[in-house]
Amino acid sequence: MLKIENLHVAVDDGLKPILTGLSLEVPKGEVHAIMGPNGAGKSTLSYCLTGRDGYEVTDGTVTLDGEDLLEMEPEERAAAGVFLSFQYPLEIPGVPTMTFLKTALNAQRKARGEEEMKAPEFLKKSRALAAELKMKPEMLKRPLNVGFSGGEKKRMEIFQMMMLEPNFVVMDETDSGLDVDALRIVADGVNKLRSPDRGMLIITHYQRLLDYIVPDRVHVLANGGIAASGDADFAKTLEKEGYDKYAA
Amino acid sequence: MPLSASNLPTRRDEAWKWTDVSRAAAGDLRGAEAAAPVQIFVPQGVTVTRVDATPAANDTSLQKLALQYAGQIWAIEVPDGFTAEQPIQIEGLTQGHAQITLTLGTGAKVQLVEHYDGDANAFVNSHLNVKLSADAVLDRVTVQTDPEDCVRIATTHVTAWANAELVQHTLAFGGKLSRLETRFAGMGKAVKATMNGAYLLDAARHCDMTSYVDLACPDGLIRQSVKGVTADKSRGVFQGKFHVRRPAQHTDAEMRHDAMMLSDTSEIRSKPELEIYADDVACAHGNTIGALDESALFYMRQRGIPLAQARAMLTEAFLGSVFDTLDDEVMRESLLDKLRGWLKDD
């Protein structure tokens, strides 16, 4: 279970508070959606969970299955099973996608004291998955995300997620920039990963993704914290009514 | 006469303003007044002889020193039309002065591999004069792995006649001071040159990659990409100049220097220059100095790659591209291995 308590996060060298007392619990096996106005701090939450520099936690706690996440380096959090699908995936020039992913997978395994995945198994798994996500095989040979379209980058995030099999997934606006076909492929991938021992936090601006990935709970992030929560239907209400009534 | 400001370039010489050799060479350096040991391995059919050196009016101070101490010239001759699987290898050059000439006959094609691995507290001053006859191709690979207290100046003059080609790849780790200088003169039409290099510097090492390309005939094609990284208190220097004379129409020349500072106590100096007198040419230069991309590093760490490994991967990817133009795959892999070795120890 991911447990966030009274989380305060500031940016700009700690001068600009963004989250001011956010509390949230995502039990294993559940998918929670976070919606909210632009600039509310949704991406800030995702960066804080993954340990990006510049997002200073001034108060509060975050634990995953009882382990203190905030004490860990970003790579330790990844090895503990936290995966972020970036709102804006980065380009890594000169590093072929397969090399990148194999290095990442085996670094995580090593950190967990597990055996490395050998090249043949890795190749087989990645080829099958690429086919399932309808990705061109050449994409895996190119430097990671370099020259990919916005939609291809998002698909690549899902590809990485499914290869790494994390136990807690944060998706930050993975739906933006996707056409309906791509959205369905991404949603199928996510739904396949739903399992009793995996939690998911899906940040989205639009309700349409939630037609494909039906969440257990929907939360509104506004004014530095969770301003309201509801079931899957709540997303439709929010889409209709907007976030005005949660504004400060 | 020991080495001093009176017989070495000084910082008052424009071409040496960032590479203070007279200061670095002050004191008692091994080989300062001696001939360098030289070993040359050649494929069958290539000859090596010793010939007397003669002074020329325009000799530089370093050439004068070589004339004084190096003894006879090592002369390597590659016959017309010669090709071989094995390279010419130059070893030794661990301290002292040397003069070497390499002549490729018409249409000859050969690889030259040089390994500069000097002695501790040594001074090395080597001059290599290469003549590429018409249609000759030289694939040159130079690796420099001197100790931290070695001063090395390696100067190469290449004269290229019609349709001749130089493909040069250099991997350098610097020293107390090292200057790897290539001066290329295109004397025939349609000469080609690839002049790529990477420098990786740590501690207080200094590495200077200087080049001068002088084109006097039409249709030349020049590609130069030098990349470097500097850590600790090291200093990297790049000086590149393309001189395109009036008859050298349709020259197509590109020069790039891209460097990354891995510490803010290191230094990078660069001076790319174009001097163009022909009017129908495509010449460009670019120069960037930056740091590793923090967002890319975070992205890699989020996927589980530890910080040091993420840094090494990004740095390797950045530098490694200068060897993409090296056709010899085994050689390319060996250069990349040396580069990785440095990144791992760092």
Ligand SMILES: Nc1ncnc2c1ncn2[C@@H]1O[C@H](COP(=O)(O)OP(=O)(O)O)[C@@H](O)[C@H]1O
């Ligand atoms: N690294 C940063 N430095 C300065 N301000 C930031 C940084 N990251 C986010 N912000 C600011 O924090 C606020 C929340 O941003 P963000 O978390 O991206 O919102 P959302 O994802 O909900 O649209 C915005 O005002 C944004 O400008």
Ligand SMILES: [Mg+2]
């Ligand atoms: Mg956002």
